[in-house]
Structure formats: C-alpha cells, structure tokens
Amino acid sequence: MSIYQNIxxxxxxxxxxxxxxxxxxxxxxxxxxxxxxxxxKSPATHILVGGSTFDGQNLDDLISGLKKHCxxxxxxxxxxxxxxxxxxxxxxxxxxxxxxxxxxxxxHQVRSVPYLEQxxxxxxxxxxxxxESGKETAVARVSQTLPLSRENIEYVSQTAKAGxxxxxxxxxxxxxxxxxHAVPIEMIRRVKDALNIPLIVGGGIRxxxxxxxxxxxxADMVVIGTAFENDNTFFDV
Numbered sequence: 056m057s058i059y060q061n062i063x064x065x066x067x068x069x070x071x072x073x074x075x076x077x078x079x080x081x082x083x084x085x086x087x088x089x090x091x092x093x094x095x096k097s098p099a100t101h102i103l104v105g106g107s108t109f110d111g112q113n114l115d116d117l118i119s120g121l122k123k124h125c126x127x128x129x130x131x132x133x134x135x136x137x138x139x140x141x142x143x144x145x146x147x148x149x150x151x152x153x154x155x156x157x158x159x160x161x162x163h164q165v166r167s168v169p170y171l172e173q174x175x176x177x178x179x180x181x182x183x184x185x186x187e188s189g190k191e192t193a194v195a196r197v198s199q200t201l202p203l204s205r206e207n208i209e210y211v212s213q214t215a216k217a218g219x220x221x222x223x224x225x226x227x228x229x230x231x232x233x234x235x236h237a238v239p240i241e242m243i244r245r246v247k248d249a250l251n252i253p254l255i256v257g258g259g260i261r262x263x264x265x266x267x268x269x270x271x272x273x274a275d276m277v278v279i280g281t282a283f284e285n286d287n288t289f290f291d292v
Contacts, residue, residue: 074103074257078107093287099127103131115142129247139167151200153186182221186203186239228246230258238259
C-alpha cells in the first residue's frame with residue numbers, strides 16, 4: 056500500500072495520523088538516535104523532513120540515519136527544490152496556494168523535476184495554505200507572500216476547495232513554525248466539510264489537548280514541529 060493510500064484508508068476509518076516535523080537545520084546527525092528513541096515513544100505515524108531556509112546540505116545522511124533507527128514513513132516537506140533526497144519514502148509536492156508568488160506556485164516544482172526523476176519517491180501533490188498566526192513566520196518571509204486571514208474562513212475554504220479541483224491529493228493548513236496562534240478550530244471544520252480529500256493541519260499546536268481539538272475538528276493528520284523540538288518528552292505521560 057502506498058503512503059497516500061494509507062492516508063486515505065486511515066481517513067476513511069477515522070484513524071488519526073500524527074507527523075513529527077524535523078527541521079534539518081535544527082538537528083545534528085549525532086543526535087538522530089536520541090531523537091528517534093523519543094519519536095518511538097510518541098504516537099507518531101509519520102516523519103516529515105524539511106524547512107523554509109534549509110540549503111539541503113547533509114539531507115541524505117540525516118534521512119538515512121532516521122530510517123536506520125525507525126520504520127515510520129519519511130516524507131520530504133520541502134521549502135525549495137534543493138530539499139530532495141532519494142533516501143526518503145515520499146514527498147509532499149507542495150504548491151503555496153495561499154500566495155501569488157509564482158516561484159512557490161510552480162517554479163520550484165518545475166526545477167525539482169530533474170531531481171525527482173532520478174528517485175523512486177512517492178510524489179503526493181499537496182495544496183499548501185499559510186494561515187495568519189499573529190507573527191511573521193519563516194514561510195511568509197522566505198516565500199514573500201502574505202498568509203490568508205484567520206478571520207476570512209470562507210475564503211480559506213474556497214481556496215482549499217480550489218486546490219482539490221486543481222487535482223491536489225492533500226490540503227495542508229499551516230500556521231507556520233513557532234506560530235503565535237494555531238489554525239482556528241472553526242476554520243478546520245469548515246475546510247474539512249468542503250473537501251473530499253484528506254486534510255493536514257500544523258503550526259502553533261503546543262499541547263496534547265490542542266492536538267485532540269484539531270483532530271476533533273476534522274484534521275486527518277496533525278503535524279507537530281516546534282513543540283517537539285523544544286521538548287522531546289512532549290508525549291510522555
């Protein structure tokens with residue numbers, strides 16, 4: 056079963072998925088075994104690897120280290136075309152639908168093709184929507200785009216649905232790394248109601264209760280990054 060088929064099946068069976076996002080700029084290779092030991096203690100089902108400003112250096116080594124110590128699927132979450140590694144299992148092929156910068160709508164995707172064609176990565180087309188979070192995030196700064204208003208739920212819902220109509224297989228609502236505010240719960244509900252494809256939500260989620268709220272609102276996968284980076288015992292009882 057492909058990674059995407061597993062996500063679809065899990066959504067149909069209401070089995071919630073949890074991904075740990077690892078920013079390669081924030082983890083030294085020698086710390087990977089300890090990081091994986093903590094991930095194994097968590098309810099994580101997937102690992103995402105990527106960052107807004109990462110230059111791709113040592114990415115192969117990092118992912119090889121992750122896979123050496125862990126059986127969870129490793130998906131690339133690239134901030135640009137240079138963040139591609141054949142060592143991963145798949146890639147969220149992101150298009151920043153919330154912005155109007157052509158570099159992040161299509162240019163990075165075009166430039167990634169020669170690299171992707173040299174791999175066997177499972178490519179999962181993903182509509183990526185950055186939502187206002189109370190502070191400027193690295194995604195907004197690097198992509199030079201404005202996030203969508205957290206107040207305009209209807210427009211966000213329409214944008215997500217447009218992504219589905221464009222053929223995206225996943226929609227990702229993102230508040231951004233270190234977000235002051237997470238994606239509003241009502242927005243998650245409305246977007247989920249509009250979609251016939253799985254929904255991923257990440258950014259600004261700082262507690263296990265918050266994860267449950269996001270799941271209950273309809274997210275099929277929740278992504279935890281900064282909270283786990285700051286406290287590897289986040290999921291400990």
